[in-house]
Amino acid sequence: MQQAPEYLWIGCSDSRVPANQIVNLPPGEVFVHRNIANVVVHSDLNCLSVIQFAVEVLKVKHIIVCGHYGCGGVKAAMENQEHGLIDNWLHHIKDVSRFNAEKLKGLDPDKEFDLLCELNVIEQAKNVCNTTVVKKAWKEGAELSIHGWIYNIENGILKDLDLCVTSDKQLKKNYENA
Ligand SMILES: [Zn+2]
Structure with a gap:
């Protein structure tokens, strides 16, 4: 009759x-x-509205950011080729690559691709933690966990990237560990 999901x-x-x-x-x-x-x-505003509705109205308990290996968006962001309009969107992934330049340096291209897919999940999960919606929910004592996962389309394995954040206080430490 109505939805009451626990997960976003x-x-x-x-x-x-x-x-x-x-x-x-x-x-x-x-x-x-x-x-x-x-x-x-x-x-x-699209993504933020989804997060707001999920947290404030549906009162989800978990927000899962799930990336996947072999992601075409991440791959395109690694190339220097032009793709038109979408390059504006992919710039956010180029930023992730720039923030993590040290970790990515010297890897063979396949490893670099896999690692950037993972780092992108961690970075985007951190962005979820830093939204005003999530910060406000935590301040009000909501039971809300943010997770970073990555899916492998070749073998069907879903991997937890060990970034589970349940409060503002944990964010810095857990983000750095991940
Ligand atoms: Zn993808």
Whole structure:
């Protein structure tokens, strides 16, 4: 009769990574936002509205940012080729690459691609933690955890990137560890 999901899924638009099938949950159990390369930008009213509705109205207990290996958006951001309009969006991933230049330096291209897919999840999960909506919820004592996961489309394994944040206080330490 009405939805009462406990989870908000922020994932990639890629047709191979559908939220419900990956976590094996039926309709009604996951609130979903997807965009190219699961990016969370502080000025994206679409994504922020989804987070606000999920947290304040549906009162979800978990927000999962789930990326995937082999992500075309991440791959495109690594190249110097022009792709038109989408390059503006992919710039957010180029930023992730720039923030983590030291970690990515010297890796072979496949490893670099995999690592950037993971780092992108961690960075976007951090962005979720820093939204005014999530900060306000934590301040008010809401039970809300933010997670970073990555899915492998080759073997179907879903990996937790060990970034679980349940309060503003934990963010810095857990982000650095991840
Ligand atoms: Zn993708």
